[in-house]
Amino acid sequence: MKKALWIPYNIDVVINKLKDNKMSDTIIKLDNISKQYRLGVVGTGTLSHDLNRLFAKIMGKEDPTLKVGAKNTLDSVDGQYVWALKDINLEVKSGEVLGIIGKNGAGKSTLLKLLSRVTSPTTGEIKVKGRIASLLEVGTGFHPELTGKENIYLNGAILGMTKKEIDSKYEEIIDFSGVKKYADTPVKRYSSGMYVRLAFAVAAHLEPEILIIDEVLAVGDAEFQKKAIGKMKAVSQSGRTVLFVSHNLTAVEQLCTKGVLMMNGTIVQHGEVHDIVTAYKKTSIDPEHLKRSGTRVIEFTEYGVKDMNGKKNNEFYLGEDFIVDVKAKAKEGIDISDLTLDIRNDANEFIGHVTNADDLFHIKDVKKGESLDVQVLVKSITFAPGTYYISLWLGNAYGTYDYIENCIQFSIKQGDSYILRPHSFDKRAKVVLQSKWTRK
């Protein structure tokens, strides 16, 4: 008997359903993921802790080292344990390019480590559809004595490819890397740029359903970075899912469709990438989330940046002067103190600082109830274009009165007066040097 071909009466509905289903297909699901780390030197007292845990387990009690409900910031260390991630719930849809942003220590890398199975979560469950490949760092397992070709095979296999898959991609990989001429040379003879290119080429040609990338774009020259970004775009357009962690907000905004903002081990916001980047810029100077310490005998009450016209502003051109206003109110009288402005970039690297001593300016004898009101004129700033944060510190040799981390944000734009180059400034550079060129 012939089987009748079943035709749905309303084919449109079915197609739409399929489409819907595909579009909203969850490819990664994180359920209440937490990760706890032990601090300090492992090996001292671990045996006693182990026995303690074992005892609790045998008695059927809760693990004594797992304190739930404690305030979760990396500063408030609960004994020797710290939560790097706390109650993470996240769903990633198939084909999404998800940018994960947050300050250092927010838990981004820990999250990726869990996903790439380098370490396992303390609680919760991660469900994944398909193969995950991670680029936590390119060139993993490269052996200096092996040739470029041998390393392609080794690295490919470490990243989860079979020999057959690498065979079929070999030509493509070596072409993409641009080191074809040196395929039979040991990689220890490679320049660092060649090394990185080769490593990235292997990783870029993996064909996993999910690709995890952490800060790889920080390496290589500008041309190669462009190539790499192009490849990432191609990967994501081919319907694969990409998780991308970076401090480079521009790259995140360029590449990603969705974003996640992390802070102190939790997800603060999840949504369109533009909103997330904006939120990140805002929260990074949101007073509620600022790290603050000190005795607060005298404390900062107002602070901000303005331009030379006295207008509130936080965007300056290279080489411009600007003014930082700082106001602090004394709860008790203080004697000689110092005020310091630390400036960090958005990768939280310390770039520069200024202090009152630089100008032989003295801060002393602030009486109880009085306000300290200073204006700092910072002259011709030459930091590379980007976003910067100022931390304020007030104290003396005996201690800190008040310290607020990264509380003022400003950005430097390239402009066309300080340096004249028409193309944009190399992102790896930290400061800009002015130069005069003449032909002899």
Place this chain on the structure above:
Amino acid sequence: METIEKEKLTNKESENWTMVIKPKRSLFDVDLAELWRYRDLIVLFVKRDFVSKFKQTILGPLWFIIQPLITTLMFTVVFGNIAGIPTDGIPKMLFYLSGIVGWTYFATCLNDTSQTFIKNASIFGKVYFPRLALPISVVISNLVSFVIQFVFLLCFLAYFMIVGADIHPNINVLLLPVLVLLIAGLGLGFGIIISSLTTKYRDLTHLVAFGVSLWMYATPIIYPLSEIPEKYKLFVLANPMTPIVETFKVALLGVGEINYYQLLYSFGFTVAVLVVGVLIFNKVEKSFMDTV
């Protein structure tokens, strides 16, 4: 109608997960199928070890032969000639070499695999692959050197037979593959147990190299089993390597007797160590990045 369909869909979805990462998987959840999928990686690791070991050395793979040869000469002089330990009527060089070849394989397997976690921490910290692939590849690449040394031993054997020494390779040589597997299994088993423990208690690293060289003296390498005083015999026989080394010698040299019960004991011991090793290793690999 609608709800039922939806339920079906979600059900289907939940079945589609290809991987679930959970905090504490059961102790016995060992994914050997996954290890098999990564067999190409194991082969490439073996190749890497082999290539990198001898790049920029003048003698290259000749080192495989030089090491046991010099050790044999040393033993012949020190234990054979100076100390005068008898060798069951077998030419001294041959007696020592046949013991050393098997023992070296065991010792290198144990020493090398016992450093799996510590030596590879940087690579383990970045990429996931079945961690067992590394110790297994170590055992295989050591097997390559064992085979070379074994062929060397056979040359020695042939020479002494031509010269007319009293040696009789016999049908028991068929047992050799089993013996090699037992050596590999024991070395791997002990190695991965130790490597799992070293992630927490570093002291063990110091103990291993030292312990292995002591262990050799509890194994009939420099003396024949027949020479051991009765009161120490049980101690030497409790050593799972003893029956293996003895059988190895009996098969090649034809002196002594094979005790199948003892061999069975070694077999049981190997299986036990291997199972325990794989279980511990499997448990540690999930969290060792946090402790190492």
